[in-house]
Amino acid sequence: MTLFEGLALVGIGVVAGFINVLSAGGSMLTLPLLMFLGLPPQVANGTNRVSIVLQSLSAVTSFLRAGASHIGLSLRLAVPAVVGSLLGAWLALRVSDALFEAVLIAVMAGSALLMLLPQPRLDTRPLTVERLTPVVYLAMFAIGLYGGFIQVGVGILFIVVLYRLLRIDLAQVNVFKVLIILVYTLPALGIFIAFGQVRWGFGLLLALGSMLGAWLAVKVNMSPRGALWVKWLTLTVIVAIILRLLFA
Template identity: 85%
Template sequence: MTLQEALALVAIGGVAGFINVLSAGGSMLTLPLLMFLGLSPQVANGTNRVSIVLQSVAAVGSFLRAGASHVQLSLLLSLPAVAGSLLGAWLALSVSDALFEAVLIAVMAGSAVLMLLPQPRLETRPLTRERLTPLIYLAMFGIGLYGGFIQVGVGILFIVVLYRMLKIDLAQVNVFKVLIILVYTLPALLMFMAFDQVRWGYGLLLALGSMAGAWVGVKVNMGPRGAAWVKWLTLVVIVAILLRLLLS
């Protein structure tokens, strides 16, 4: 690994951590970057989990210090997501590199389109345990399955379930999202480690940047205006990466 590659990992990790806390799409930057640096799609997919886990730790810690208090409900939602994540990671380890690359391109293109759709203005209310229906738990299993497989754009699914279905305000969606992602990504990372699909040097450099980006993202999320402009930054980068993937 060259110095330039190490700096790129830290820098892109920082942008991805910031985006992941406030919106969705950080892995659309980091996963292709790891592949551009020479890692196979399977190894890149496993290595990316190191950054996701550590940035989630940083974000959860910052949210808790800022006064967030949704740990119990987040853990309840995490249980089906963990089961889905293990299945998703196993499926990811079973597919060919060519198929994984095709799925990555399709997912990135689809996520970019979904991010362009306007969010409806809903009347939101606090989440209580009584509102967690079997359909919500099934949806969380699906999110875990998807996250365990590829993770890219998983924040969009959280917006669908938590904002559109449960009508939680978007700032609180981000709090639930990072804690649930932390819980379900840990077992997925362990599975990738068991199959020797993690390169720690790359993953830790990426995590160094993403933890700093997540910390900044928490400060913006807890502020009065949030960061709606983040999705436009994400979309510009996604288009550039998609072109690079298609040309290669």
């Protein structure tokens, strides 16, 4: 790894960590970057989880210090997500590199289109245990399955379930999201480690930047308006990456 590659990992990590906490799409930057730096797709997929775990830990710690208190409900939602993530990681290790790259391009394009859709203004309310129906748990299993397989754009799915379905305030959605992602990514990372699909040097440098980005994002998330401009920054970079993947 060169000095330039190391700096690129830290820099992209900052941007990705910031985006992942406030919106979605950070892995649409980091996963292709790891592949562009020469890591095979499956190794890049596993290595990316190091950054996700540490940036989520940073965000959860910062949210708790800022007064967030949703641990019990988040853990309830995380249980089916963990089961799904184990299955998703197992499946990811069994697809070919060519198929994985095709899925990555399709997912990035689909996520970009979903991000362009206007966010409806909903009357939100606090989440309670009584509102956690079997449909919600099934949705969490599906999110965990997807996250265990590829992770890219998983935040969009959280917005669909937690904001549109359960009508939780978007700032609180981000709190639930990072804690659930932390819990379900740990066992998925364990599977990639067990199969030798993690490059720790790359992963830790990426994590260094993403933890800083996550910490900055928590400060913005707790502000009244948040960072709506993040979506447009993400979309611009996504388009450039898709073109790079298609015409590499």
